[in-house]
Amino acid sequence: MLDHIPILSTASALARHAGARTEGTARNLANADTPGWRPLRASPFDPGAPGLRATRPDHLGGSSGAAVEWTLGAATKPNGNGVSVEAEMVEAARARADHGLALGAWRGAMDVLRASVATR
Numbered sequence: 001m002l003d004h005i006p007i008l009s010t011a012s013a014l015a016r017h018a019g020a021r022t023e024g025t026a027r028n029l030a031n032a033d034t035p036g037w038r039p040l041r042a043s044p045f046d047p048g049a050p051g052l053r054a055t056r057p058d059h060l061g062g063s064s065g066a067a068v069e070w071t072l073g074a075a076t077k078p079n080g081n082g083v084s085v086e087a088e089m090v091e092a093a094r095a096r097a098d099h100g101l102a103l104g105a106w107r108g109a110m111d112v113l114r115a116s117v118a119t120r
Contacts, residue, residue, distance in 0.1 A: 018099035
């Protein structure tokens with residue numbers, strides 16, 4: 001029922017995207033020493049979630065924002081592995097920040113809904 005509210009569906013999509021990025025980072029770190037492992041890279045989050053209205057043709061891009069498309073990074077080490085532990089830690093921190101942003105938006109929207117129901 002709450003997924004029909006645009007801010008909540010966008011926050012949910014961002015949280016799912018951040019979770020998928022965290023999973024990709026975990027896979028990359030688990031295979032940091034595996035010869036030939038090419039790191040997984042997630043597509044950027046697209047906020048064009050269903051329910052949002054484009055105000056001009058190039059606004060929002062028209063995609064759902066829920067899916068994560070994966071690409072493979074380049075092999076940079078002599079053994080064919082391309083995982084940089086430092087880069088993965090930065091990606092994990094960014095995913096955590098995005099997840100926190102999604103939870104904050106969800107909490108704020110729920111506070112507004114609770115306040116509007118309580119005043120009736």
